[in-house]
Amino acid sequence: MSRAYLGIDIGTFESKGVVVAGDGRVLASARRPHRMIVPRAGWAEHDAEAAWWGEFASISRELTADAAVSASEIRAVGASGIGPCMLPVDADGQPLMNAALYGVDTRAAAEIEELTAEIGRDALLASGGNLLTSQSVGPKILWLRKHRPELFARTDKILNSNSFLVRRLTGRTVIDHYSGCGFSPLYDIATRSWTDRYADRIVAPERLPELCWSTDVVGGVTAAAAEATGLMPGTPVIAGTIDAASEAVSVGVCGPGQMMVMYGSTIFIILVTDRRVEDPRLWYSPWLFEGRHACMAGLATSGTLTHWFRDQFARELDPAEAMRRLAEEAATSPAGAKGLVVLPYFSGERTPIHDPYAKGMIFGLDLTHERQDLYRAVLEGIAYGVRHVLDTYAENARLPEAIAAVGGGTRNDVWFQAVSDAVRRPQVLRRETIGASYGNAFLAALGVGDAAEGDIEQWNPSERAVAPVDANRSVYDAGYRLFRQLYDRNKDLMRPT
Structure with a gap:
């Protein structure tokens, strides 16, 4: 075997990883359970250092040590995670608090109402394609700005789960368009870019990741990341996406x-x-x-x-x-x-x-x-x-x-x-039916040109219907x-x- 692809996904209660061969066969898999932190009603959090990066690195080390595949055979890496999430990090990429999770975290209900009243429903739909809900990251950033001003002042970037993993792997701070649109009202669907309309009210675009497409190769595994994960330095890493999108691709x-x-x-x-x-x-x-x-x-x-x-x-x-x-x-x-x-x-x-x-x-x-x-x-x-x-x-x-x-x-x-x-x-x-981690491996193969979209039918054929x-x-x-x-x-x- 000469080609293999690593896909790892961080879920709400579990992280999963797979190494997949160029014909879609799963060569090795691993998983790690973790917990969702609920410090108070309506809040839902993860310890990004432990549950996101720690488990990514641990799973990667296990898979690259598996006898079925070596790190040198891994052609590309794809990572996904739950989202949209709100994780503020400092200039060194260190988390400043637990990550506020996707729509299950409803802490910003007041900020949703406040911003909706200010901006207007029609304007929100026209510019961002979405009304503000508990799924939106923008109100959670405003919550951070209002309720944790000292942390907001120290914040260099606001990251999603896959952004955090890619930054640890490559040093690049990026986010795919699919994930970025969940940062409503900060994403402009007409220009496919961050808007500066809310720089003073919520956050400036400079404090958000660079936008790209999910299969874009955004860098190679750094020496530090290689030591932590067992991967070879320079292994290509794609931008990745939110877990649900990778799940969809996997099937x-x-x-x-x-x-x-x-x-x-x-x-x-x-x-x-x-x-x-x-x-x-x-x-x-x-x-x-x-x-x-x-x-x-x-x-x-x-x-x-x-x-x-x-x-x-x-x-x-x-x-x-x-x-x-x-x-x-x-x-x-x-x-x-x-x-x-x-x-x-x-x-x-x-x-x-x-x-x-x-x-x-x-x-x-x-x-x-x-x-x-x-x-x-x-x-x-x-x-x-x-x-x-x-x-x-x-x-x-x-x-x-x-x-x-x-x-x-x-x-x-x-x-x-x-x-x-x-x-x-x-x-x-x-x-x-592994899901997002399998989809990540396929997206990684797409990213380095080793597969075409239609190949998923051969990688993962239909088996039964209910x-x-x-x-x-x-x-x-x-x-x-x-x-x-x-x-x-x-x-x-x-x-x-």
Whole structure:
């Protein structure tokens, strides 16, 4: 073997890495668990030094020491991570605080309202393609400026997860356009550049990374990074991107009309289009490749909610077996969970309602319900959230006949089937479901010219599809109607008084 590619991804609860051969075979893999830090309600953080760089370096060392591949055979490196995140670093690239994570971190709710009132919804959509939500980095930078002024004064750059990793690897401070657009309202979609309109109000463009495309080779591994990671000095490094985009690429979602649903700590959905979809309920970004666009959506708590359920209601189970056991129990509960409906808004909600004050709800309980019904209702509540997103998509664009699915949640048969039943579309699984780290390896191969986009079909062919069960349609249609009514009738009560 003469060509191999390293891909590493930093997730919400786990980092994963793979070395992939030029024909798509996984030669070696590794993973590291970590925790999401929740210092107070509505905050979600990572220790970037430990969970981002520390785990990247540890995984890289393990993979390059594997007998199946040597560092000298790795042609290029691709890195991704959760995002958009807000990490201030000093002039030496050292983190000044824990990273504030993506939309699950709702600390900047007041700043979102403040900036939206100042700038105006129409102006935000026209210049940045997105309204301000908990997913936006701009309000979190304003939060930093207002509430941690001493840290803001010491801040040299504001980084995303992949930006931080690339800086440690190469010394370059860059960010891809797809990730950069999440820094609303600082990214201008017309010029594909940072705007200076908010230099005095939020942050100056000079304190943001240089913009580039995801597959651009932005540098080589430095001597210091080589010592930390086991990689060869000079190994090419691409700019990389946010994990969800790499997940999409890993399952063949590259061109217009293709859609991915990612089952992870959150559900994330990407529809690639040939034009910009303008809908304030959804997110917009340039896609990874110039001339294409992405229409995106994401739930706030999905896999995170299943972890919460396990920790609160299945403490007696072996942690290594708990998720499998809960899924087996849920399979004994009928579709519709005996009338239970869950609103999965346990950390606010992102698309399409964009409500940081939204609250979780378990509706319909009676004395006949057992744990398996509760857990099934949690999974179905997430499925209803996906349907809400797809209904919103359908108002703007034609949906594909089948959806590419990826992520750890696809191993939960009840959850996976419930989504197909709720949205009434088949989901296709590829041979490799590793996700973003695999997509990073493919993007790295693209970056150095060793692969073409269409090669992902040979790298990772389709393996099976899960179709909706017609007999469940009326049950899930009724559950979905109740799901929508529960939020609409209670949303005012969810806001703080």
